[in-house]
Amino acid sequence: NAGVTQTPKFRVLKTGQSMTLLCAQDMNHEYMYWYRQDPGMGLRLIHYSVGEGTTAKGEVPDGYNVSRLKKQNFLLGLESAAPSQTSVYFCASSYYGGTYEQYFGPGTRLTVT
Amino acid sequence: AQTVTQSQPEMSVQEAETVTLSCTYDTSESNYYLFWYKQPPSRQMILVIRQEAYKQQNATENRFSVNFQKAAKSFSLKISDSQLGDTAMYFCAFSLTSGSRLTFGEGTQLTVNP
Numbered sequence: 001n002a003g004v005t006q007t008p009k010f011r012v013l014k015t016g017q018s019m020t021l022l023c024a025q026d027m028n029h030e031y032m033y034w035y036r037q038d039p040g041m042g043l044r045l046i047h048y049s050v051g052e053g054t055t056a057k058g059e060v061p062d063g064y065n066v067s068r069l070k071k072q073n074f075l076l077g078l079e080s081a082a083p084s085q086t087s088v089y090f091c092a093s094s095y096y097g098g099t100y101e102q103y104f105g106p107g108t109r110l111t112v113t
Numbered sequence: 114a115q116t117v118t119q120s121q122p123e124m125s126v127q128e129a130e131t132v133t134l135s136c137t138y139d140t141s142e143s144n145y146y147l148f149w150y151k152q153p154p155s156r157q158m159i160l161v162i163r164q165e166a167y168k169q170q171n172a173t174e175n176r177f178s179v180n181f182q183k184a185a186k187s188f189s190l191k192i193s194d195s196q197l198g199d200t201a202m203y204f205c206a207f208s209l210t211s212g213s214r215l216t217f218g219e220g221t222q223l224t225v226n227p
Contacts, residue, residue: 033214033215040122040219040220041219042117042204042217042218042219042220043158043204043215043217044217045214045215045216048214058214088156090158092158092215100146100208100210101148101160101163102215104157104158106155106156106157107156107157
């Protein structure tokens, strides 16, 4: 099993450009999440999904959109990138029930200039 | 809303010694899960240990153990026989059983010195 994978690993954008980050998991997990990590602030939840076709806002959703068209994929979109969105983005997944342990991808470092 | 606080931004320890990382949290719920995640320089988030709030016994995983004080809302991580590979950022995290979102603390950067 590959676990949770993220594409791309690094990206540099200019202000105003758009991009989509792809997260894929092969563990048949129901729940998927997008976090951002900034220095000194830990990880903060952007959006999450409890199942195919459903999404919900997290703690810091502004400027981002998400889609979960397939159970194994969770896409994070930036329509008009801003320097404040420079961060490391992590995708995670978990199955419903049990201990709610989340499995994380390797992260994507995004720089907006 | 739940909050998680790690009051030690940085800590250091000598190889083979023991170190304790602190974490406090705030919640009005009685059932929840607590986690410690490790993030080495590779950036990968790795689960170190978890604790179910309804269990009174403290969780242990090899050299890692927790001191869970439910009334005090405290969840510290003890690392025994520290190794160079333990050098990493450590995050305390909270999750409700009725939901699945993780709330993270700010992190503690641990350095193990030879």
